[in-house]
Amino acid sequence: MKKTFLTVPLIALSLFASAQQKTNPVIDQKVKALLAKMTLAEKVGQMAQITMDVLTNGKDRYSSYEPITLNQQQLEHALIKYKVGSVLNTANNRARTREVWYQIINKIQETGKGRLNIPVLYGIDAIHGATYTADATMFPQQIGQAATRNRDLVYKGAEITAYETRASAIPWNFSPVLDLSPDPRFPRQWETFGEDPYLIAELGLQMVKGFEGNNIADPYRVASCIKHFLGYQVATSGKDRTPAYIPDHVLRDYHLPPFKAAIAAGAHSIMINSGIINGVPVHANYQLLTKLLREELGFKGLIVTDWGDIENLHTRDRVAKDHKEAIMLAINAGIDMSMIAYDYERFCDNLIALVKEGKVKESRINDAVTHILTLKYQLGLFEQPVHDFKQYPKFGSKEFEQAAYQTAAESITLLKNVKSILPLKKGTKLLVTGPNANSMRTLNGGWTYSWQGEKVEEFAAKYHTILEAITQKTGQDNVTFVEGVSYKMEGKYFEEFENGIDHAIKAAKDADAIVLCLGENSYTESPGNLSDLYISDLQTKLALQLAATGKPIILVLNEGRPRLISKFEPQMAAVIQTYLPGNYGGDALADIIFGEVNPSGKLPYNYPKFPNSLVGYSHKPSENREVMQGVYNYDADYNPQYEFGFGLSYTTFKFDNLKLSAEKIKADQELIVSVEVSNTGSREGKEVVELYLSDLYASLTPDVKRLRGFEKINLKPGEKQTITFKLNKKDFSFTNLHHITVVEPGEFKVQIGNLSKNFRVE
Numbered sequence: 001m002k003k004t005f006l007t008v009p010l011i012a013l014s015l016f017a018s019a020q021q022k023t024n025p026v027i028d029q030k031v032k033a034l035l036a037k038m039t040l041a042e043k044v045g046q047m048a049q050i051t052m053d054v055l056t057n058g059k060d061r062y063s064s065y066e067p068i069t070l071n072q073q074q075l076e077h078a079l080i081k082y083k084v085g086s087v088l089n090t091a092n093n094r095a096r097t098r099e100v101w102y103q104i105i106n107k108i109q110e111t112g113k114g115r116l117n118i119p120v121l122y123g124i125d126a127i128h129g130a131t132y133t134a135d136a137t138m139f140p141q142q143i144g145q146a147a148t149r150n151r152d153l154v155y156k157g158a159e160i161t162a163y164e165t166r167a168s169a170i171p172w173n174f175s176p177v178l179d180l181s182p183d184p185r186f187p188r189q190w191e192t193f194g195e196d197p198y199l200i201a202e203l204g205l206q207m208v209k210g211f212e213g214n215n216i217a218d219p220y221r222v223a224s225c226i227k228h229f230l231g232y233q234v235a236t237s238g239k240d241r242t243p244a245y246i247p248d249h250v251l252r253d254y255h256l257p258p259f260k261a262a263i264a265a266g267a268h269s270i271m272i273n274s275g276i277i278n279g280v281p282v283h284a285n286y287q288l289l290t291k292l293l294r295e296e297l298g299f300k301g302l303i304v305t306d307w308g309d310i311e312n313l314h315t316r317d318r319v320a321k322d323h324k325e326a327i328m329l330a331i332n333a334g335i336d337m338s339m340i341a342y343d344y345e346r347f348c349d350n351l352i353a354l355v356k357e358g359k360v361k362e363s364r365i366n367d368a369v370t371h372i373l374t375l376k377y378q379l380g381l382f383e384q385p386v387h388d389f390k391q392y393p394k395f396g397s398k399e400f401e402q403a404a405y406q407t408a409a410e411s412i413t414l415l416k417n418v419k420s421i422l423p424l425k426k427g428t429k430l431l432v433t434g435p436n437a438n439s440m441r442t443l444n445g446g447w448t449y450s451w452q453g454e455k456v457e458e459f460a461a462k463y464h465t466i467l468e469a470i471t472q473k474t475g476q477d478n479v480t481f482v483e484g485v486s487y488k489m490e491g492k493y494f495e496e497f498e499n500g501i502d503h504a505i506k507a508a509k510d511a512d513a514i515v516l517c518l519g520e521n522s523y524t525e526s527p528g529n530l531s532d533l534y535i536s537d538l539q540t541k542l543a544l545q546l547a548a549t550g551k552p553i554i555l556v557l558n559e560g561r562p563r564l565i566s567k568f569e570p571q572m573a574a575v576i577q578t579y580l581p582g583n584y585g586g587d588a589l590a591d592i593i594f595g596e597v598n599p600s601g602k603l604p605y606n607y608p609k610f611p612n613s614l615v616g617y618s619h620k621p622s623e624n625r626e627v628m629q630g631v632y633n634y635d636a637d638y639n640p641q642y643e644f645g646f647g648l649s650y651t652t653f654k655f656d657n658l659k660l661s662a663e664k665i666k667a668d669q670e671l672i673v674s675v676e677v678s679n680t681g682s683r684e685g686k687e688v689v690e691l692y693l694s695d696l697y698a699s700l701t702p703d704v705k706r707l708r709g710f711e712k713i714n715l716k717p718g719e720k721q722t723i724t725f726k727l728n729k730k731d732f733s734f735t736n737l738h739h740i741t742v743v744e745p746g747e748f749k750v751q752i753g754n755l756s757k758n759f760r761v762e
């Protein structure tokens with residue numbers, strides 16, 4: 001065992017966050033002056049956020065009549081009487097045109113400014129493009145963006161999303177998701193950058209920069225809202241908003257780094273995890289919200305709850321005996337703004353009473369409102385709360401479309417290609433089949449034109465499904481389509497029905513190859529909870545029966561999480577993971593199938609093979625035990641279907657000359673690692689060079705390996721490039737049981753491709 005010799009107190013590490021949000025003395029002064037003029041009711045109103053349905057004409061608060069119109073009385077009740085400072089979401093869970101957004105938000109701003117001229121802060125989930133704006137450019141969901149390993153594409157996607165969100169009169173975006181998501185059972189894994197803290201941190205940083213630019217007052221930028229702080233996606237049950245048990249050192253080493261990096265880059269707001277960690281709902285956790293986030297990380301931006309989560313402290317988690325106590329717990333824990341959604345009167349009245357009773361200090365209210373007003377000033381909303389949609393000529397342009405297509409093309413991950421069956425020659429007679437073959441909805445997933453994605457077909461008819469894109473490429477005469485299995489489009493979206501499996505088998509007889517498109521229907525959050533990770537029985541049946549025809553099958557996966565395919569994977573000739581590639585995913589896939597694009601995506605998670613083996617790539621040594629002989633033939637081997645980082649190309653790459661700058665270094669020295677990469681195949685291609693580091697022995701059982709660097713490069717046939725990485729203290733360290741970041745002396749191993757070298761830290 002190694003001896004601890006270097007300790008870096010966390011307080012010192014938090015200095016890394018010093019580059020974060022710069023304070024602007026002019027804005028600080030304005031906020032102070034404004035705050036001094038505000039009554040308690042005005043301050044509390046700023047802390048309230050409601051959903052748009054509350055303000056519209058409709059039969060009740062929870063829905064609206066179409067076409068939507070604002071109700072003057074409701075507007076005045078919420079924005080003038082209760083002085084509500086923020087609105088979110090669309091009405092009736094439906095995307096709107098830019099014109100409608102402009103009219104609605106203009107009107108909200110006009111009515112809402114009140115006696116002090118304070119603009120309303122409008123927020124939305126534009127998570128892979130402007131979710132709720134008709135004709136916006138839809139990118140692959142974050143999980144696919146992670147597979148690109150391309151920082152520039154992630155930046156560009158966020159920049160375009162910011163532009164199109166602001167073109168919809170909305171300045172605040174509840175994105176990116178920086179949750180670590182190692183659990184394929186969780187219904188929101190596709191909203192993340194996957195299972196690795198470094199990958200999430202690197203790409204999260206790009207997304208924040210792409211949204212925010214250098215100045216969020218820029219009419220082409222938005223304020224980002226990093227979420228969901230902290231440890232949201234590791235619930236024990238694998239189901240949304242259920243308890244998680246996370247030791248502090250795990251929270252710090254795995255869940256915290258992406259948030260820390262985004263805060264250091266200046267992210268302006270943060271949303272809190274709806275879940276419960278170690279028995280405490282995060283919304284009531286003073287240690288996490290105030291001690292860790294505010295004091296240790298030095299976060300200066302706005303802290304907003306997730307949907308209805310103060311209410312949940314009473315109604316769901318029962319840590320508060322009534323709504324009033326729930327409000328007290330959350331605000332005292334450090335919440336600035338409550339995403340109440342509906343019952344704002346209850347929130348405002350109770351919070352005012354709590355202040356009067358001395359149960360919430362007015363200084364806490366002032367602190368919260370300071371963060372809110374500061375963001376409104378930083379966004380330039382006091383000067384111009386809405387920008388005219390006509391000032392955004394690039395909205396939905398070819399240029400934006402091309403960026404979304406490119407991201408889709410680089411996300412798609414080739415997982416198997418027996419005897420190089422791919423790329424296919426044009427003219428190959430194809431049977432295209434499966435429930436995901438002819439669906440724009442499944443290509444996009446949730447948060448697309450609506451929360452669950454069920455309205456996609458209505459808004460995305462002009463884009464190409466997989467079937468349409470393949471047909472366009474190779475000609476109608478070469479394609480037969482039989483769906484075989486279909487999703488139910490109403491009610492429980494996961495339910496499927498058989499829709500001609502026999503017919504598909506018959507059609508297979510006349511085909512040279514089968515493109516079998518399987519996966520999931522769209523979902524998010526609790527409606528996406530799942531009890532069986534295997535891909536559905538009907539899809540399995542379709543796959544097995546088609547395999548029995550002996551025709552080669554190209555399995556196309558289109559899914560939010562890796563559903564198990566081990567029952568039929570051995571019989572597939574090729575496997576392609578598309579994740580949720582967005583509106584241009586069909587086109588990008590067809591270009592890969594026919595070889596016009598060389599695939600370059602890499603898995604952002606371990607694709608599991610069995611339901612009881614959901615172990616991540618960075619697992620512990622004990623999770624990879626050889627099967628013992630004889631009676632002790634236990635099944636403890638590490639056996640993913642495909643490993644994190646895996647992804648094939650139509651060309652081949654070779655790694656040579658792995659070099660380290662030293663064999664021994666001191667903990668605070670840098671180690672420089674270089675490697676030569678060459679394209680040894682016959683076509684141009686992109687390769688992701690990934691550096692993994694292993695701490696061989698440590699006082700807490702170390703991970704088998706951890707990703708510590710990656711670069712994506714493009715090489716022509718015969719071309720060679722040297723890639724250099726720098727490793728330092730933060731790569732060698734971990735948090736011990738006393739919450740101290742330590743580097744322990746000893747041996748480490750660097751691995752790139754099939755090469756590895758050891759060095760010592762002294």
Ligand code: BGC
Pocket residue numbers: 089125174227271274306307525
């Ligand atoms: C989700 C958040 C989202 C919020 C606002 C919640 O249900 O958990 O991710 O930002 O709704 O739409």
